[in-house]
Amino acid sequence: MLIKNVTILTMNSNKDIIERGVVVTDNDKIIDIGGEELIDKYTAHEIVDGEEGILIPGFVNAHTHCAMIAFRSLGDDVPDRLKRYLFPLEKMLVDKELVSLGSKYGICEMALGGVTTFADMYYFEDEVAKSTKEIGLRGVLGETIVNFNAPDADEPYGGLEYCNWFIDKWKNDELVIPAVAPHAPYTNDTLYLQKAFKLAEDKDVPILMHIAEMDYETEKYMHEYNLTPVQYLNSIGVLNSRMVGAHMIHVNDEDLKILKEKEVGISHNIGANAKGAHGVAPAYKMYNMDLKIGLGTDGPMSGNTLDITTQMGLVAKVHKLYNNDRSIFTADQILEMATLGGARALNLDHKIGSIEVGKKADMVIVETKSINMQPIYDYYSVLVYSANPSNVSTVIVNGKVIVKDKTLLTQDYGVLIKEFNKIKDKVVEAASSL
Numbered sequence: 019m020l021i022k023n024v025t026i027l028t029m030n031s032n033k034d035i036i037e038r039g040v041v042v043t044d045n046d047k048i049i050d051i052g053g054e055e056l057i058d059k060y061t062a063h064e065i066v067d068g069e070e071g072i073l074i075p076g077f078v079n080a081h082t083h084c085a086m087i088a089f090r091s092l093g094d095d096v097p098d099r100l101k102r103y104l105f106p107l108e109k110m111l112v113d114k115e116l117v118s119l120g121s122k123y124g125i126c127e128m129a130l131g132g133v134t135t136f137a138d139m140y141y142f143e144d145e146v147a148k149s150t151k152e153i154g155l156r157g158v159l160g161e162t163i164v165n166f167n168a169p170d171a172d173e174p175y176g177g178l179e180y181c182n183w184f185i186d187k188w189k190n191d192e193l194v195i196p197a198v199a200p201h202a203p204y205t206n207d208t209l210y211l212q213k214a215f216k217l218a219e220d221k222d223v224p225i226l227m228h229i230a231e232m233d234y235e236t237e238k239y240m241h242e243y244n245l246t247p248v249q250y251l252n253s254i255g256v257l258n259s260r261m262v263g264a265h266m267i268h269v270n271d272e273d274l275k276i277l278k279e280k281e282v283g284i285s286h287n288i289g290a291n292a293k294g295a296h297g298v299a300p301a302y303k304m305y306n307m308d309l310k311i312g313l314g315t316d317g318p319m320s321g322n323t324l325d326i327t328t329q330m331g332l333v334a335k336v337h338k339l340y341n342n343d344r345s346i347f348t349a350d351q352i353l354e355m356a357t358l359g360g361a362r363a364l365n366l367d368h369k370i371g372s373i374e375v376g377k378k379a380d381m382v383i384v385e386t387k388s389i390n391m392q393p394i395y396d397y398y399s400v401l402v403y404s405a406n407p408s409n410v411s412t413v414i415v416n417g418k419v420i421v422k423d424k425t426l427l428t429q430d431y432g433v434l435i436k437e438f439n440k441i442k443d444k445v446v447e448a449a450s451s452l
């Protein structure tokens with residue numbers, strides 16, 4: 019495949035920009051990058067005309083629970099929502115069918131917004147894996163483990179056994195990377211956190227977990243051990259490079275040193291953190307310390323949207339405001355976190371995250387014809403401050419075009435909306451009992 023008539027933001031180590039650029043792919047890989055001289059050098063089976071759009075590496079959504087889209091716009095303003103509202107609601111309603119339908123819908127939204135890789139943790143994760151394959155995204159998918167009866171387990175910690183089976187089933191897949199996902203330190207005791215970590219080590223897979231998100235989480239570990247959540251996790255030996263921590267809001271300088279030393283991945287979920295009034299993570303410090311930090315949306319009940327474009331604008335604005343300095347977090351740094359940073363957090367930067375020869379062909383074209391996209395003096399600024407997910411026109415994952423002319427080729431999401439309408443009454447009824 020040959021992609022032409024685009025400005026390429028490579029996100030390589032020099033952050034090279036190639037105007038009127040050309041990218042050539044062979045199957046799933048990028049094999050050449052350059053100017054228009056490449057058009058005559060290759061005989062392409064498929065030519066993608068970018069129509070003067072901006073070609074970037076696919077966005078990485080480093081933390082979500084996409085099937086929760088079934089509950090989007092429900093109970094947004096309920097206090098202590100997670101324990102009082104969300105967990106009971108999930109126990110009543112979440113089953114295989116809901117996860118299958120919800121994950122398909124959520125993955126459609128991610129694809130249309132230019133997300134090519136996402137990390138997800140939920141129940142019945144096998145259904146999420148099937149949806150991921152069907153729509154053609156790359157997913158790091160972890161089955162949730164909690165210390166109570168979950169929708170997919172009749173006993174506490176039942177998720178651990180499911181994980182074992184799930185990892186074996188998907189271990190060698192091209193697009194699905196199975197993972198272990200203990201929900202959080204406060205929903206798993208020390209022994210089970212260590213068991214989950216050992217399973218990830220034994221199977222050589224990532225481990226996904228919410229870390230240092232809640233104020234009651236910090237209080238618990240300070241009270242019990244006089245340690246922060248990060249220090250506690252380090253003390254029980256479960257932090258290393260395979261760990262991807264979502265949120266990491268309540269962390270101090272000592273914690274940041276631990277995260278650096280242990281090469282822990284971080285998903286910074288600014289939209290969900292702000293909406294949940296959880297606090298502002300020290301993301302600018304993390305970036306400058308060269309920690310493995312990417313951006314995440316969190317579940318659509320927490321952050322409501324599943325695209326990374328929305329997050330980029332928020333990250334820039336919230337951190338400038340919070341630090342009282344408009345010069346920090348430049349637009350290229352934000353796009354770096356949204357692409358290569360997410361890839362680093364998930365230990366996939368050898369494969370994805372930048373447009374470089376030898377990497378997987380995961381790329382996105384953002385069109386520049388819409389009214390909000392002109393004029394362009396700085397490509398990064400336009401993407402971070404002016405673009406919205408509906409400016410994404412073409413999405414390529416693993417060398418295959420899955421979105422063309424803003425249309426998803428691999429799924430008809432109109433059919434999914436009709437299916438959702440069938441379950442809405444059930445959801446409303448369950449929610450009204452809480």
Ligand SMILES: [Zn+2]
Nearest residue numbers: 228264316317
């Ligand atoms: Zn989450």
